[in-house]
Amino acid sequence: MLTDLINRPKTSKRYVLVLVLITFAILIGGFVLLQKMQNVKILMTLFAVVWGVGSAALLYFTMNSIAQSLPRKMRSVAVAIVFAGPAVLILFWALVLPTLRTFWFSFFDATGSKFVGLKNYMFAFTDPIMLESFRNNLLWMIFGTSTCVILGLLIAVLGDKSKHEKVFKSLIFMPMAISFVGAGVIWKFVYAYKGQGINIVEIGLLNAIVTAFGGEAQPWLLVPFWNNFFLIFIMVWLQTGYAMVIISSAIKAIPSSLNEAARVDGANGFTIFFKITVPFIMPTIITVTTTILIFSLKLFDIVRVMTGGNYGTNVIANEFYLRQFTYGNTGEASAIAIVLLVVIVPVLYYNLKEFRSRKVLK
Amino acid sequence: MKKVKPKIQKSQIVIAAVLILIVTLWTVPTLGVFITSFRDSKDIYSSGWWSVLPHKDIVKTVEIELPQDIDPDGPITLEGHTANFNQWREGIEVSEGRILRWYGNKRSRIVEVYEKKWVGFGANLTLSNYRDVLAAGTVTFEDAQGNQITRQGNNFADAVLNSIAVSIPATVIPILIAAFAAYAFAWMEFPGRKPLFIMIVGLLVVPLQIALIPILRDFTAWGLNGTFVSMWLAHTGFGLPLAVYLLYNYISTLPRDIFESAYLDGATPFTTFVLLVIPLSVPALASFAIFQFLWVWNDYLVALIFLGDKNRVVTSALAAMVGEKGQDWHLLTSGAFMSMIIPLMVFFGLQRFFVKGLMAGSVKG
Numbered sequence: 001m002l003t004d005l006i007n008r009p010k011t012s013k014r015y016v017l018v019l020v021l022i023t024f025a026i027l028i029g030g031f032v033l034l035q036k037m038q039n040v041k042i043l044m045t046l047f048a049v050v051w052g053v054g055s056a057a058l059l060y061f062t063m064n065s066i067a068q069s070l071p072r073k074m075r076s077v078a079v080a081i082v083f084a085g086p087a088v089l090i091l092f093w094a095l096v097l098p099t100l101r102t103f104w105f106s107f108f109d110a111t112g113s114k115f116v117g118l119k120n121y122m123f124a125f126t127d128p129i130m131l132e133s134f135r136n137n138l139l140w141m142i143f144g145t146s147t148c149v150i151l152g153l154l155i156a157v158l159g160d161k162s163k164h165e166k167v168f169k170s171l172i173f174m175p176m177a178i179s180f181v182g183a184g185v186i187w188k189f190v191y192a193y194k195g196q197g198i199n200i201v202e203i204g205l206l207n208a209i210v211t212a213f214g215g216e217a218q219p220w221l222l223v224p225f226w227n228n229f230f231l232i233f234i235m236v237w238l239q240t241g242y243a244m245v246i247i248s249s250a251i252k253a254i255p256s257s258l259n260e261a262a263r264v265d266g267a268n269g270f271t272i273f274f275k276i277t278v279p280f281i282m283p284t285i286i287t288v289t290t291t292i293l294i295f296s297l298k299l300f301d302i303v304r305v306m307t308g309g310n311y312g313t314n315v316i317a318n319e320f321y322l323r324q325f326t327y328g329n330t331g332e333a334s335a336i337a338i339v340l341l342v343v344i345v346p347v348l349y350y351n352l353k354e355f356r357s358r359k360v361l362k
Numbered sequence: 363m364k365k366v367k368p369k370i371q372k373s374q375i376v377i378a379a380v381l382i383l384i385v386t387l388w389t390v391p392t393l394g395v396f397i398t399s400f401r402d403s404k405d406i407y408s409s410g411w412w413s414v415l416p417h418k419d420i421v422k423t424v425e426i427e428l429p430q431d432i433d434p435d436g437p438i439t440l441e442g443h444t445a446n447f448n449q450w451r452e453g454i455e456v457s458e459g460r461i462l463r464w465y466g467n468k469r470s471r472i473v474e475v476y477e478k479k480w481v482g483f484g485a486n487l488t489l490s491n492y493r494d495v496l497a498a499g500t501v502t503f504e505d506a507q508g509n510q511i512t513r514q515g516n517n518f519a520d521a522v523l524n525s526i527a528v529s530i531p532a533t534v535i536p537i538l539i540a541a542f543a544a545y546a547f548a549w550m551e552f553p554g555r556k557p558l559f560i561m562i563v564g565l566l567v568v569p570l571q572i573a574l575i576p577i578l579r580d581f582t583a584w585g586l587n588g589t590f591v592s593m594w595l596a597h598t599g600f601g602l603p604l605a606v607y608l609l610y611n612y613i614s615t616l617p618r619d620i621f622e623s624a625y626l627d628g629a630t631p632f633t634t635f636v637l638l639v640i641p642l643s644v645p646a647l648a649s650f651a652i653f654q655f656l657w658v659w660n661d662y663l664v665a666l667i668f669l670g671d672k673n674r675v676v677t678s679a680l681a682a683m684v685g686e687k688g689q690d691w692h693l694l695t696s697g698a699f700m701s702m703i704i705p706l707m708v709f710f711g712l713q714r715f716f717v718k719g720l721m722a723g724s725v726k727g
Contacts, residue, residue: 031591045523048590052531056538064632079631080552087543087602088558093580094599095565098573105575155384158377168381170713172388177709178702179660181677185684185698186391189398189691203410203691205394237388245717269373298569301662305681320571325667330575337572348567352560 016062016069023062027055060086099341105334112330120335130336133314136228140296140315144232144239148292149285151236152243156251157273159244169248173241180238180301187234188306193219224312231313234302239295243288250284251277290347297343316340395695400487403503403692414487418478420461426473434468491696503692516693518700521679525659525704527590528675532597533655537647539598540605541613545639547606548614549621550631559610565603573599574667581668588672596668597658605650608719612646613639649719652712659705676701 030051037044060082067078109116124130155172159165175183192204194217202208207217221227254277262272278285300317303309309318316336324333398411413419432438434447441456450473453463459478466472494501497515504510546552547559577596578587586592616639624634640647662677669675674682680697687693709716 031589034590041520041523045527048527049530052590052594053534053538056531056535060538060542061632064630068630068632076550077552080546080550083542083546083550083631083635084552084555084558087539087562087606090539090595090599091562091565091602094577094596095568095573095603096561098576099568101576102572151384155381158381161374161377162381168385170710171385173713173717174392174706174709175388177656177660177705178392179662179677179680179705181662181681181684182660182698182702185680185694186395188684189395189695190391192691201409203406205391205410205412208410208412237391240388242720246721249721294567294569298571300571304662305684317569317571321663324575334575337569337575340569341572344567344569348564351567352564 013069016065019062019065023058026051026058030055102334102337105330106338108331110327110329110331116331120331121339123332124335124339129314129319130316132312133316133319136313136315137297137299139228140232140235140299141293143229144235144296145289145292147232147236148239148243149247149289151240152247152288153278153285155240155244156248157277159248160251169241169244173245175238176241178238180234181305183234183238184302184305187230187237188221191220191230193217221307221313222311227307227311227313231302231306234306235296235299239292243292246288247281247284250281254280290350294344294347297340395698398691399491399695399699400489401491401692402486402488403491403690405486406691416480418480420459420476420478422474423477423479424475425465426462426475428471428473430471432471434471440473491692492700495693495696495700501693513687513690516679516683516697518676518679518697521674521676522700522704524590524669524673525675525677527673528593528597528665528669529655529658531590531594532601532658533651535594536598536601536605536654537609537651540602540609540650541640541643541647542635543602543606544609544613545631545635547610548616549618562603562606566607568603570600570664574663578667587668588670590673592668593665596664597654597661600664601654601657605654608650609643609646612643616642645715645718648712649715652708652716653719655708656705656716 030047034044034048034051037047063082063086064079067075067082070078105112106120107115107117109119155168159168162168178186189203190205191207192202193207194200194202194204200217202211202217206220211217220230258276258280259272262276267275298317299315300321303313303315303318304321307313309315309322316339320333320336320340323329323336394411397414398406401411401414437444437446438450440450440462443454443456443462445454447464447468450462450464453461453476455461461476463474463476464470464472465474490503494503495516496519498517498520499515500512501515502510502512547555577599581587581592586595620638620642621634624638629637660677662681665675665678666681669678671678680694680701683690683694683697
């Protein structure tokens with residue numbers, strides 16, 4: 001049945017018209033129906049999945065039929081448009097145009113009605129809250145990224161020599177499957193603080209350990225400046241697995257003859273590590289570092305859930321959220337988003353350069 | 363030769379020790395939340411979650427009621443030890459690990475016996491936290507001081523269903539669109555092919571924050587705010603650059619011959635795509651699907667902005683709980699586990715594909 005439809009030799013105009021009408025009916029009817037199903041959750045979920053996926057497939061099928069019904073001369077371009085068009089269109093709508101629109105908004109006031117020139121950028125670079133956010137983002141980028149990469153490298157190298165590599169690796173990798181919000185709860189519980197006094201039993205793991213060794217319990221997330229590091233550790237916990245997996249596969253690609261030759265020449269573990277392993281996997285280390293660097297720059301959820309950006313832990317992306325969605329200042333929020341983009345531009349440049357040098361596109 | 367062998371073993375031990383240390387640090391926080399999610403709300407406040415694990419501790423075993431003729435003001439002799447009331451009140455170790463302590467005032471005449479014992483086996487575990495967090499109605503529980511607290515349930519069951527309704531289409535749709543596009547970029551000739559593809563690669567690093575305000579304005583104008591469709595569209599847009607890039611890398615390596623012979627047989631590009639390219643690309647499609655699914659399921663920012671409180675997904679529901687009920691650990695921990703269970707299943711079940719997907723694309727926008 002399906003192949004019959006797909007292989008239909010010549011698509012008549014009438015058939016295409018009917019198909020277009022049916023497609024529209026399903027798209028609009030399904031949307032209306034979905035909104036009305038709010039009270040029957042299970043049914044709604046099933047319907048949303050089937051209708052959402054089905055509509056996307058149907059759209060392609062219909063568009064292809066339209067393209068096939070066109071005169072032969074236009075057909076090959078029409079088919080290419082059907083295939084590549086939706087992706088290009090969505091990317092323009094979701095990323096390209098928004099970049100320009102956000103740039104435009106950044107020169108206007110809170111509601112977007114009055115031109116204010118560079119005022120929002122003055123705010124973005126001089127406001128004390130923004131300066132604090134810049135400082136903290138710098139901490140995230142420097143300490144977060146380097147800890148992830150160094151730990152990932154360490155575990156990858158050690159794991160390579162261990163018999164139970166797979167178990168170790170998947171346990172360290174596991175947090176990658178956990179949301180930042182979930183991780184926030186996990187670590188809020190580790191950092192939990194009940195206060196000082198007799199008969200207070202600390203239920204947070206960190207304070208329990210500190211008090212067991214005779215220390216004093218601390219409200220870890222409220223200690224200015226240092227609380228940033230307690231938050232950064234959550235990112236390290238989440239992202240080290242990623243660095244480890246990628247670096248580990250690069251280490252496995254090092255020809256064993258190279259290591260053996262070094263060993264024959266009398267090199268010890270450290271020499272091999274610094275003179276062979278690290279230089280060999282340097283491109284991978286750079287890629288991983290770049291990814292985590294971008295990631296830590298845009299980081300939002302951990303700070304949002306753990307401290308809301310209070311107690312000196314604010315970051316740029318959180319301030320963006322606050323400006324736009326709490327204070328309703330589109331101008332300032334847009335300027336912050338543009339600053340984020342500008343910081344990333346060197347990475348973008350590097351990415352494109354590397355992409356061209358690999359000559360992926362024939 | 364003889365000397366080499368023990369040296370290797372020694373380094374093996376050091377390696378194992380370092381790895382075990384890191385793995386412990388990596389898993390214990392999750393374990394703590396997991397255990398806590400099964401503990402009684404009152405127990406959570408009075409002891410750490412680790413007290414559930416079997417360990418030796420000093421615990422009260424029995425209470426002895428002293429005969430009325432004992433004079434609390436004079437010296438008191440118990441089990442061969444003599445001391446005055448205040449000393450007994452402090453507690454005295456009468457034998458190895460056995461401590462006697464006077465309970466209450468002088469008139470109570472009750473002595474508690476404390477002994478070092480293995481505890482933790484009979485921990486008071488319960489599923490009621492999960493019931494409370496899934497429920498939509500009101501929930502009552504007892505807090506640390508023994509007060510009865512009544513709260514609105516968190517309706518996590520609905521949040522899980524919403525997450526499913528968001529995640530599955532938001533995984534399949536971008537893959538479908540990306541696969542079509544990747545095929546076109548790899549095997550079709552059309553004007554603007556190269557610059558468009560370079561644009562896609564460039565978009566890999568654009569932070570999604572930059573797109574949020576304009577897209578929110580569009581959704582408001584189109585009346586899509588708070589609908590699943592808005593989430594599908596947004597996640598499709600944000601996931602597409604990586605999806606197209608990865609699938610392009612894969613599809614462009616398929617041998618040209620199969621397409622050519624298909625065309626000779628009279629197949630259209632659409633037929634070739636559905637019947638040949640899709641089945642051949644399953645490994646790449648699957649690994650990206652897992653990646654995108656986890657990303658969408660775990661997303662908080664996009665859901666927070668486009669869905670709001672209507673059709674709340676698990677991450678939003680959990681984050682709202684952290685904000686409103688920061689000390690209700692029995693609800694928070696069970697909620698956290700509810701939000702993690704599906705991604706963890708996907709992760710452990712399909713780990714190998716996931717790793718492949720990660721390694722193929724190392725930048726996500």
